[in-house]
Structure formats: C-alpha cells, structure tokens
Amino acid sequence: MKRSILSILILFLSFQYLSAASDPPAWGFFGHRLINRMAVFTLPPEMISFYKANIEYLTEHAVDPDKRRYAARLEAARHYMDMDQFGYYPFESLPRTWYPFLATYANVYVVLDDKDTVRVMGEGVWRGSNKEYKVISDSLLALLDTQYYRVPLRDMHQFAAFSINKAYRHDEWEYSRDSLKGIFPNAAFLSRVTKVFGNASFSEHGLLPYNLDEMFNRLVKAFVAMDKNAILRLSAELGHYIGDAHVPLHTTKNYNGQLTNQDGIHAFWESRIPELFADEEFDFLVGKAQFIKETNDYFWKVIFDSNEGVKLVLDIENNLKKSFPEDQQFCYENRLQQVIRTQCRDFAKAYMVALDGQVEDRMREAIISVGNIWYTAWVTAGQPDLKLLKDAQLSAQEQADQEELEKKFQQGKGYGRNHE
Ligand SMILES: [Zn+2]
Secondary structure, three states: OEEEEEHHHHHHHHHHHHHHHHOOOOOOOHHHHHHHHHHEEEEEEEEHHHHHHHHHHHHHHHHHHHHHHOOOOOOOHHHEEHHHHOOOOOOOOOOHHHHHHHHHOHHHHHOOOOEEEEEEEEOOOOOEEEEEEEEEEEEHHHHHHOOOOOHHHHHHHHHHHHHHHOOOOOEEEEHHHHHHHOOOOHHHHHEEEEEEEEEHHHHHHHHHHHHHHHHHHHHHHHHHOOOOOHHHHHHHHHHHHHHHOOOHHHOOOOOOOOOOOOOOOHHHHHHHHHHHHHHHOOOOOOOOOOOOOOHHHHHHHHHHHHHHHHHHHHHHHHHHHOOOOOOHHHHEEOOEEEEEEOOOHHHHHHHHHOOOOHHHHHHHHHHHHHHHHHHHHHOOOOOOOOHHHOOOOOHHHHHHHHHHHHHHHHOOOOOOOOOO
C-alpha cells in the first residue's frame, strides 16, 4: 500500500515534469514518457531502486525510437503492424516469428542470362506448413521445370536467417548465386543466374511484433552482461515499442483515418486525449509486474487486442463528428509560440467518454505490460543483482549515436509514416 501512495505522489510530480518539457511538435511524446515513467512503479523491490534512480533517463529516452525515424529509413516499420494486410483474426497464415516471416514475405529475385527476372521468394511464391515450404508460384515452378517443389522447414529458415536477415536492412541488396543452393540445391536454372537481389518493400506493412521479440532478447542479454547503459537504453526503447503496440491505430493500414476521411484521428486518440485528460482523470495504479512465460505469444496478444479496438476508434469518431456541433469541433490554441488548430476540449472529452474508457484502458495496459516485460527480461537473465551495476561512461559509439539521433531529429523530415 505504501507503494501506491508513493506512486500517486510521484504521479503528480511527474505531470509537472512531463508538461514542462518543451518539445518539437510530436504530441505522442507525452504518452510515451508517461508510460515508461509509470511502469517503474510496477517493479519488484529488487528492481525498483535501480529503475527509480534512473527514472529521468527512462522518461526522456522513451521517445528515442520516434526520433530515430529521422535517422534510419527502416525504423518506421518497427512501430506498427498492419494486421488488415494479413487477413482476419487469428491470422493463421501470418508467421509469429522473424525467420518464418522473412521466408514468407521477403522478396528475392533472380536475373537470368536472357535478362528475364523471376521472383524466387516473397508473398505468393511459397506456402509454409509446420514441416516444409512448398512452391506455389507458377513462374518459379516453370523455372524449376517441375510441378511440385518443396524444401524442409529448417533449410528455408536457415536461408532466411543467414542470407535475408543479413541483407534486408539495405535498400536493395545482392546475394551470391551460391546462397540460393540452400533452398535450390540441385536446380539446373542456377547456372543461368547472373544476379540475385532483393528489396525491403515487404516491410512496409510493419515489423512491430518481430521488433518486440528482438528488443526483448537484447534486453535479456544486457542484463546478463550487466551492461548498465544498455539496460537503460533498451528498457527505455522497449517501453516505447510496447506502448505503440497498445495503440489500435498502430495495427491498421488506415492508421491516420486517411482511408475513411478521418485524417488526424491518430494524434486525436493517442496524443490529444491523454494530454488533456490523463492527469485529471486516468487511474494509473496498475498493480505489480508479473512474469510472462511466453513473451512472443504475449506480444501478439497485445497487438490482437489493439487491432480489435480499431473499429471502435473509427466508428465512434465518425458518429460523433455527425452529432457534435460542427463549429465546436476544432479550436485554435497557442503552443510553443505557434497557433495550431486542434480538437476542442469538449469535443475531445465527448470522444473519450463515447469510447468508454478505451484510451485509459490501453494506456494502463501499456504501463503494466512495460513493467511485465522489464521484469521478465530480468528474471530470464537470472535475476542479477542490480545494486552491483556501476556507472559507466557512454562508449564513443553510444555517444556518437545519441548525437546523430538528436541532430537528424532537429533537422527535420522523418522517413515513413508520421506515427508516434
Ligand atoms: Zn513509435
């Protein structure tokens, strides 16, 4: 109980801090900072002292992944997953882990000696089951000169892990012809191949769940290595991505209402409402962090839950726009010496109420999830004694990365979607 009272106290102090921080215009920064900050108070005694001692860092750096969108082209995809691209719940054909995902969706092409180009990997080329991958593309079957071609799961996943995974971050990449022998060991067409290349276009529908797995594993490793800087950086950033996973509009192609004439709904839901009402009306006593046995299942569950909320987010706003007096929906406000047009307070309140607590619920879930995952990473690493962590200077590389991040962010335009 003592912890709850303390939390409330810190909560009040936090808002002062969060609101005072002067920022570039991205409003979603408020929510991310708040989520990381509140997550600290869900932690068990063995962790909380260390996290509390570093709460300013965890708060401030909760937004680094969004800043990184200004420095790295593929960063944007790590913040969302367009579930509507992949069918319907329970999305059975969508691989839940990274190498099978790459094996199913990453595009690889071969150029032949007659200049013909054939896609040999990518959506619609293979179909995976739990024991093998089977070619379903007619043009690849023609190239293979057969009606039936399959490879064992393991060979395909090795190809994904060793070839595609190493290359996919680049705009366009080339492979050696030999790398294809992993999946086409005796294929005659290989002798006619003059070039093998791929591109990252498959990532445009998002990589968030796979990114959560990767960040979690990195955090576990940082705990094992007792690398203080890495523990803090990865905790802060994982907190950000978990926060994103709780936002319904981070799970749909219609991420800003642009397909249903509801432009601006992204920031309305995830920024405007929390900024106006979180401090007065949201309850952030979310309980204690729990150990998560299957983190991959857990991350997907979060995304499915968010995705289920998309319809409500859109429908309620659509109905409200029709019933609420039109001239009272948008107001002008001064912000950082600029006049901006934004949803009026009463209109935002009406939206929040009609959503029946959805924004608050997702934010509360995000806070406890961040706590759960920090805690689970620490337990998975063998519960190292965090009192032994020593201050360490940032390495020259860490320092340079941080400076580059700030510089690119201050300069301007991000890559990809304008999401927080
Ligand atoms: Zn984000």
